[in-house]
Amino acid sequence: MALLRAREVIMAHFRPMLARHDITEQQWRVLRVLAETGPLEATELANRASILPPSLTRIIKALEEREFISRNKVKDDGRRALLAISPTGVALIEELAPERTAIYEAIEKRYGAAEHERLLDMLESLIQSESAES
Amino acid sequence: MALLRAREVIMAHFRPMLARHDITEQQWRVLRVLAETGPLEATELANRASILPPSLTRIIKALEEREFISRNKVKDDGRRALLAISPTGVALIEELAPERTAIYEAIEKRYGAAEHERLLDMLESLIQSESAES
DNA sequence: AAGATGTAATTCACATGTTAACTACAAGCG
DNA sequence: CGCTTGTAGTTAACATGTGAATTACATCTT
Numbered sequence: 492m493a494l495l496r497a498r499e500v501i502m503a504h505f506r507p508m509l510a511r512h513d514i515t516e517q518q519w520r521v522l523r524v525l526a527e528t529g530p531l532e533a534t535e536l537a538n539r540a541s542i543l544p545p546s547l548t549r550i551i552k553a554l555e556e557r558e559f560i561s562r563n564k565v566k567d568d569g570r571r572a573l574l575a576i577s578p579t580g581v582a583l584i585e586e587l588a589p590e591r592t593a594i595y596e597a598i599e600k601r602y603g604a605a606e607h608e609r610l611l612d613m614l615e616s617l618i619q620s621e622s623a624e625s
Numbered sequence: 626m627a628l629l630r631a632r633e634v635i636m637a638h639f640r641p642m643l644a645r646h647d648i649t650e651q652q653w654r655v656l657r658v659l660a661e662t663g664p665l666e667a668t669e670l671a672n673r674a675s676i677l678p679p680s681l682t683r684i685i686k687a688l689e690e691r692e693f694i695s696r697n698k699v700k701d702d703g704r705r706a707l708l709a710i711s712p713t714g715v716a717l718i719e720e721l722a723p724e725r726t727a728i729y730e731a732i733e734k735r736y737g738a739a740e741h742e743r744l745l746d747m748l749e750s751l752i753q754s755e756s757a758e759s
Numbered sequence: 760a761a762g763a764t765g766t767a768a769t770t771c772a773c774a775t776g777t778t779a780a781c782t783a784c785a786a787g788c789g
Numbered sequence: 790c791g792c793t794t795g796t797a798g799t800t801a802a803c804a805t806g807t808g809a810a811t812t813a814c815a816t817c818t819t
Contacts, residue, residue: 493752544768549805568815570813606747617634617744667797676776677777679801687774704784705784
C-alpha cells in the first residue's frame with residue numbers, strides 16, 4: 492500500500508529528532524494536539540490524534556508520569572477528565588518546533604510545494620469521501 | 626498526519642473481510658506478495674511487504690503453522706531461506722480476490738478513478754523523492 | 760426510586776512496530 | 790589457516806494497534 496510506504500519515508504525524517512528527546516511519535520502527536528487545541532477530553536483527543544482509546548490510556552499515563560500533561564476530572568461527570576498540556580510540555584513542543592518546520596520545508600523542497608499541497612488536498616478529499624460512510 | 630488517517634479509512638473497508646478469515650492485514654500482505662512474485666527470501670519479502678524483519682519473523686512463524694507458506698533453506702548459504710506460498714495459501718488469496726477487487730472498485734467509485742490514479746502517482750513520486758536520501 | 764440502556768475510560772489478550780543486541784553463517788584478508 | 794568484517798535472520802524489550810470485555814458513571818424509563 493502506497494499510503495503505508497509514503498508515511499514511512501516521511502516519518503523516517505522525524506524519528507531521530509523524537510528519539511533525541513525520548514518521546515514516541517504518538518506522544519508527540521498528543522502533545523501537539525493539546526498545544527494547538529487546548530484542554531480536551533480523552534475521546535476527543537483520541538479522535539484528533541488518530542489514536543485508539545487503549546493506546547491513549549497508556550500514552551496519557553506515560554506523559555503524566557513525566558509531567559508533560561495534567562488531568563482534571565470534570566465535575567458533574569465522574570467519567571470524563573480534561574487533559575491539558577503542562578508548561579513543561581509546551582516547552583518541549585516549542586523546542587522541537589523549529590526543527591519540525593525545517594524538516595517539513597526540506598521535504599517540500601525536494602517534492603515541490605505545490606505538489607505537496609495538492610497531495611494534502613487529495614488525501615483530505617479521500618478521507619472525506621470514505622469516512623462519511625454509515 | 627493526513628497519510629495516517631487516509632490509510633485508516635481505506636483499511637477499515639478491508640478489516641471485516643480479513644477478520645472473517647482470521648488473518649491479519651500484514652499476513653495478507655505477505656501472502657499477496659508471495660502469490661504475485663513467487664518464492665522470495667525473507668529480506669526481499671520484508672522490503673516488498675513493507676514489514677520490518679522482526680515482525681516478519683513472527684508472521685512467517687504464524688503462517689507456517691497454518692501451512693499457508695513453506696520455507697526451504699538455500700543450499701550454499703545456511704543463512705538464507707526461500708519462502709513460498711502453499712496451495713492452501715493460494716486458495717485463500719484467490720478466495721479473497723473478488724471481494725478485494727469489489728472493495729477497491731467501490732472506493733474508486735466514491736472517490737473517482739482518475740483521482741485515485743493521480744493520488745497513487747503522487748504518492749509514488751513522494752516515496753521516490755524521499756527514499757533516495759543517503 | 761429501581762432497573763434498563765448508553766457512554767467514557769480502562770483493562771485484557773494478542774499482533775505488529777521499533778530499536779538494539781545477538782546468533783549463525785559467508786566472504787575477504789593477512 | 791585464523792581473524793576480521795559483513796550479512797541474514799532471530800531474539801529481546803518496550804510501545805502501539807486492534808478488538809473484545811469490563812468498570813464506572815449518566816441518563817432514560819417506568
